[in-house]
Amino acid sequence: MMSEVYRLAQLEDAERLLHVVYEAYVTIRELDLHWPAAHADLALIQDNIISNECYVLDVDGEIAATVTLSKGDEVKSITPFPFIKWFAVDPAYQGVGIGNKLLSWLEQTIIKEKVGAAAVTLAxxxxHPWLLAMYERRGYERLHVFDFENGDGPMHLLRKIVNPIQYEAQSVEM
Structure with missing residues (x-):
């Protein structure tokens, strides 16, 4: 039986996180997408830990996956809902549901319960050959399309409702 611990990343996790993110984002670099996480150095990883809520899933004492709840305002002009980014699963742990567990935990425990938001967004x-379909299978819906004119092509902002009753109540108020 493996042990799984969900927690906030600490600065001493930065080197392991750099490895996880770098290895997980190979396809992103091959596609020549200009995502900061795909080209992160140790300083950027440390800044992400300090500036945002960077969560990890430890499996048997080793960080297997990570996802960040942004404290920035990347999408505030489009939606009031929290924005997550830098989702990565170490390739050694891919294909066994670790990423799914971390996202589900984040959506329910952090977004719905701790933050109290009715929905969450990501881009x-x-x-990318499979990310859009993967997120849509997880219940994310396309909300907005934008193009930064940097060669990445169309980027999709996706939304997942994590608290339908609260979401419906907020929609009526708007």
């Missing part, structure tokens, strides 16, 4: 590139 991905249309030209």
């Amino acid at each position: 991905t590139a249309e030209k």
Whole structure:
């Protein structure tokens, strides 16, 4: 039986996180997408830990996956809902549901219960071969399309409702 611990990343996790993110984002670099996480150095990883809520899933004492709840305002002009980014699963742990567990935990425990938000957002590139479909299978819906004119092509902002009753109540108020 493996042990799984969900927690906030600490600065001493930065080197392991750099490895996880770098290895997980190989496809992103091969597609020449200009995502900060795909090209992160140790300083950027440390800044992400300090500036945002960077969560990890430890499996048997080793960080297997990570996802960040942004404290920035990347999408505030489009939606009031929290924005997550830098989702990565170490390739050694891919394909066994670790990423699914971390996202589900984040959506329910952090977004719905701790933050109290009715929905969560994230963004991905249309030209990535499987990310858009993966997030849509997880219940994310396309909300907005934008193009930064940097060669990445269309980027999709996706939304997942994590608290339908609260979401419906807020929609009526708007």
